[in-house]
Amino acid sequence: MKAAILTRLRSTQGAVGRFLLLAPVLVSTAGCVQVSAPEKPIEINLNINIRQEVVVRLQEDVRDLIEKNPGVF
Amino acid sequence: MNRRLKLIVAAGIAVFAVAGGASAAYAMLQGDAAAELRASGQAGEQADGYLGIVGSPSAALRAQVDSVNIKRRAYYTDLAAKRGAKIEEVAATTACELFRTKVGPGQYYRGTDGAWHQRDGSAPVPLPSYCG
Structure with missing residues (x-):
């Protein structure tokens, strides 16, 4: 990489x-x-990719959490 | 008695402060604290996954928002531990989802720029870049 x-x-x-x-x-x-x-965009893209992966991984759990706790979310 | 009266007046103001007060009234009947706060226009959703106060906070409002946020923090901590993620990551992911589905027209959100914005009509709330 x-x-x-x-x-x-x-x-x-x-x-x-x-x-x-x-x-x-x-x-x-x-x-x-x-x-x-050329240098800057490479750094920024790597950061966003890492975060996006995490977001996608957690998305289903988070939807579930929101649905089950209507008073809190 | 006096305190009770104040609460009733505050609830009344909250209902009428909102365009489309019917949704606020519905939220109140449901005991839906977060939705009620969003609908009042006094609080909004932040990109960090917590509710924030839009204007100048009264002690009562601060207490209500804190109460919701403490519960959120507990849920985020729990899910983060279960999935081996950071609390902030769970919170940010939740914010993406809340921005998408829970911030109604005319309600407030605070993006990654740190400024409060009011959702304009039926236009979707702009999401932070990592929301995917």
Whole structure:
């Protein structure tokens, strides 16, 4: 899993590098955005996946709980 | 006697404060504390799985909300232990379900942004991203 992410990151960086070599005319700010963007979404997605799994696992029990205790929920 | 009178007045206000007071009256007949509090507009559902007070709390309102939340906490703790999950995870999952099914039109909910919102007509309550 970690290796997969690393590979993806590395290949992304490679692509960015090639992109920069091929298009040296582009303004430097465009390069900055390209490099910093890939890291954040990967972290956030992992977090959400973990939580979502838990939510899905508990959903049936929670529905049951709500149904059986109408005064509390 | 005085206290009793206050309770009756408070109950009356709660009924008339709500658009569609019939549902509130029904909830009261059922002894349905959580639904009654939601329908009064004084309390709402929070993304953390507990009831919260929307406006400025009176001592009586605070006591009612606390009483419901203590029971919820006990149920969450119980289910979390049974399923090997965290209490917060059970509570958050319950909030997803309550947002979906229990927050009626015009009633209040507090999303992950921490702000209170009023459910607009028949539009569904927006759910936190992890609700799935």
